[in-house]
Amino acid sequence: MRVKTPRKYRIQKKMLVPAQWQGSVExxxxxxxxxxxxxxxWQMQTQTLDFAVRDCGPMNPWFELLEPGSSxxxxxxxxxxxxxxxxxxxxxVFWDWDNPTRFHRKSLAKCRALIKHRTNVEDTRHSAPxxxxxxxxxxxxxxDFYHGEKTEVVGxxxxxxxxxxxxxxxxxxxxxxxxxxxDSAELTPEQQVQLFSRTDxxxxxxxxxxxxxxxxxxLTTVVEIQPPLPPTIDKIFENLAWALNVKYICxxxxxxxxxxxxxxxxxxxxxxxxxxEGKIPNSPTRFPLSLLRALxxxx
Numbered sequence: 249m250r251v252k253t254p255r256k257y258r259i260q261k262k263m264l265v266p267a268q269w270q271g272s273v274e275x276x277x278x279x280x281x282x283x284x285x286x287x288x289x290w291q292m293q294t295q296t297l298d299f300a301v302r303d304c305g306p307m308n309p310w311f312e313l314l315e316p317g318s319s320x321x322x323x324x325x326x327x328x329x330x331x332x333x334x335x336x337x338x339x340x341v342f343w344d345w346d347n348p349t350r351f352h353r354k355s356l357a358k359c360r361a362l363i364k365h366r367t368n369v370e371d372t373r374h375s376a377p378x379x380x381x382x383x384x385x386x387x388x389x390x391x392d393f394y395h396g397e398k399t400e401v402v403g404x405x406x407x408x409x410x411x412x413x414x415x416x417x418x419x420x421x422x423x424x425x426x427x428x429x430x431d432s433a434e435l436t437p438e439q440q441v442q443l444f445s446r447t448d449x450x451x452x453x454x455x456x457x458x459x460x461x462x463x464x465x466x467l468t469t470v471v472e473i474q475p476p477l478p479p480t481i482d483k484i485f486e487n488l489a490w491a492l493n494v495k496y497i498c499x500x501x502x503x504x505x506x507x508x509x510x511x512x513x514x515x516x517x518x519x520x521x522x523x524x525e526g527k528i529p530n531s532p533t534r535f536p537l538s539l540l541r542a543l544x545x546x547x
Contacts, residue, residue, distance in 0.1 A: 251334050263300040264301050265302070273302060281459060286342040303324050348487045349533065354545075369463075370445075382449045387410055412506075413508065424449075432457045433457070444460040445465070447464055450469070467528075469526045472486070495520075
């Protein structure tokens with residue numbers, strides 16, 4: 249028999265519960281799109297400063313970018329599950345926000361503008377005469393957290409996917425603009441927002457780091473190097489690019505750890521830098537569902 253705590257005995261502080269589409273909110277994509285974005289928008293709408301969130305391990309520093317003066321309680325996953333099942337605490341559930349068929353343009357734009365403001369970044373693109381700013385994500389070995397007993401999903405970083413000859417690109421694309429090779433997992437949240445806000449062209453293998461296109465300005469370009477993936481998973485970042493009004497190019501990779509044809513990738517990047525390759529993807533949904541998806545997003 250299910251036990252539900254009577255309202256008068258519940259913990260009154262609101263507990264924010266992620267009900268993500270897949271994966272774990274301890275990993276960047278599911279955390280950012282499935283939890284951090286709706287939490288940010290919920291706080292903006294409700295003006296609530298005192299609340300509880302799920303302990304998301306290495307993702308927790310992102311909560312420091314919420315409204316200044318916030319008092320945040322971190323609840324362990326098992327405790328949150330127990331309180332949710334018994335309704336021991338008042339709560340707000342965020343359903344399916346990381347589902348790649350349900351990205352909501354207006355909501356993402358609101359979150360982007362708000363977090364950029366808090367990190368002192370302007371939500372504009374630099375003028376044409378400036379050098380093209382190219383960021384290449386170089387996946388490294390994941391932190392110990394993802395190999396221990398505490399994590400929900402074991403493994404991350406280059407253990408999951410890698411491009412052995414990625415650094416060879418630097419020789420071929422350095423004339424296209426200012427090139428930065430970086431593992432975004434090594435940056436603080438503020439550094440990630442600032443770096444990707446000033447990125448004109450992002451190049452990365454399929455993986456959570458591509459979620460940082462959230463901070464890129466409209467009409468910039470993303471190049472995804474994509475190994476074989478199952479349906480829906482293969483469209484995650486194409487759909488996200490559509491939602492963010494970012495140009496998207498997909499380059500296929502033979503498998504998760506295969507070399508790439510760096511000359512061919514450099515050619516694609518050269519054409520993208522000139523604006524002759526890459527376009528805003530089509531909407532992942534068709535009429536009339538597309539009209540419903542354009543309505544204000546509910547929790």
